Amino acid sequence: xxxxxxxxxxxxxxxxxxxxxxxxxxxxxxxxxxxxxxxxxxxxxxxxxxxxxxxxxxxxxxxxxxxxxxxxxxxxxxxxxxxxxxxxxxxxxxxxxxxxxxxxxxxxxxxxxxxxxxxxxxxxxxxxxxxxxxxxxxxxxxxxxxxxxxxxxxxxxxxxxxxxxxxxxxxxxxxxxxxxxxxxxxxxxxxxxxxxxxx
DNA sequence: AGCACGATTAACT
DNA sequence: GTTAATCGTGCTC
Numbered sequence: 001x002x003x004x005x006x007x008x009x010x011x012x013x014x015x016x017x018x019x020x021x022x023x024x025x026x027x028x029x030x031x032x033x034x035x036x037x038x039x040x041x042x043x044x045x046x047x048x049x050x051x052x053x054x055x056x057x058x059x060x061x062x063x064x065x066x067x068x069x070x071x072x073x074x075x076x077x078x079x080x081x082x083x084x085x086x087x088x089x090x091x092x093x094x095x096x097x098x099x100x101x102x103x104x105x106x107x108x109x110x111x112x113x114x115x116x117x118x119x120x121x122x123x124x125x126x127x128x129x130x131x132x133x134x135x136x137x138x139x140x141x142x143x144x145x146x147x148x149x150x151x152x153x154x155x156x157x158x159x160x161x162x163x164x165x166x167x168x169x170x171x172x173x174x175x176x177x178x179x180x181x182x183x184x185x186x187x188x189x190x191x192x193x194x195x196x197x198x199x
Numbered sequence: 200a201g202c203a204c205g206a207t208t209a210a211c212t
Numbered sequence: 213g214t215t216a217a218t219c220g221t222g223c224t225c
Contacts, residue, residue, distance in 0.1 A: 043206070052206070054221090062221065080218030082207050099206055119209090129207050173206050 004154040007147045010070035014089040014096035015186055018044035021087075021098055022166050022188045025106065025158035028135040029151070035111055035135055037103030037125055038158045043171045044186040046089070046096040051181045052174050055095040066095040071147040075132070075139060082129030083138050087146060087155070101128045101172070102189070165190050 005024070010017055019042075027036040045053035054076070055063050065074050066088055074086040074097045086097035103125040105112050112134045116124045125131045132138065137153065146154040168185040175182070
């Protein structure tokens with residue numbers, strides 16, 4: 001009955017999960033209202049050896065969630081201003097997470113428009129901080145299990161994408177991170193146009 | 200207890 | 213292209 005992606009989807013290699021999440025639908029359940037969008041861009045952060053991942057610091061109060069079971073939301077504050085949404089990956093004990101960086105809004109556009117103020121639709125959810133503003137996601141959602149039927153945030157099937165449309169590249173905003181982590185192609189993105197006009 | 204910095208964004212010039 | 217906004221986190225003293 002439930003169409004929520006199960007823990008087994010997230011409990012895999014982080015890079016593979018990041019790739020597979022592109023084209024899927026992210027849903028925020030707000031009361032009875034669905035606010036959703038097709039995932040257009042993700043990034044993988046995996047392991048203590050990944051110097052761009054928060055887990056480079058090992059187990060700390062903040063990173064503990066990434067060492068736990070997969071499918072949980074990992075949400076943190078960046079620049080003292082914006083919340084960023086990730087989904088925990090890998091088996092328990094192996095830290096990893098996928099950052100959700102961009103969406104194509106589908107349901108609840110009126111609510112999204114309200115939350116995004118005067119921004120044009122093009123910029124409603126084209127960044128990780130913007131997504132959390134648009135969907136009303138904050139620290140209260142950290143650690144929530146997205147795989148339960150009553151989850152307030154979860155992933156379900158979305159667009160069927162030709163794998164050839166998914167582009168890879170270096171993760172964004174890592175200018176001070178040493179190689180090879182700075183340039184490793186763990187960013188996955190599909191062009192919005194492809195979703196608008198079909199694949 | 201203090202400090203430097205960041206997986207960003209919006210509003211500038 | 214440049215820059216201010218703003219604070220939790222992890223590290224050093």
